[in-house]
Amino acid sequence: MKIQNEEYVTIPQLAKFLGVSRITIYNKVKNGEIEAIRIGRIYAIPKKYISEILGKTLSAKTKKLVDEAVSRTVQEYGEVLIKLGTE
Numbered sequence: 001m002k003i004q005n006e007e008y009v010t011i012p013q014l015a016k017f018l019g020v021s022r023i024t025i026y027n028k029v030k031n032g033e034i035e036a037i038r039i040g041r042i043y044a045i046p047k048k049y050i051s052e053i054l055g056k057t058l059s060a061k062t063k064k065l066v067d068e069a070v071s072r073t074v075q076e077y078g079e080v081l082i083k084l085g086t087e
Contacts, residue, residue, distance in 0.1 A: 008044035011036075018053070 011029065015022045028034040029043050034053060036043040052059050074081065 008037075008046055009050070011043050011045070014045055014050070014053075017050075 009017070011025045012022050014034075015025045018025070025034065026043070029036045029045070034045060035049050036045045038044075049059075052062070
């Protein structure tokens, strides 16, 4: 699919591209799951976030969450992980 605007896509464009409803994208924008800016009455999603939405890249925020989860897991289950690694 060719996206018309060079810098941003609208909620309907992204919904069509991903094959989901506009309401799904709108709710994710409202919940902060998808970063968007409001221009007048519409939301514009920067194209650079599309690869994050598709799961092809990690944002700094997501990477930090993953790092924290790994650290907690190692702290809680470190000995078990070491024993499993030696088997």
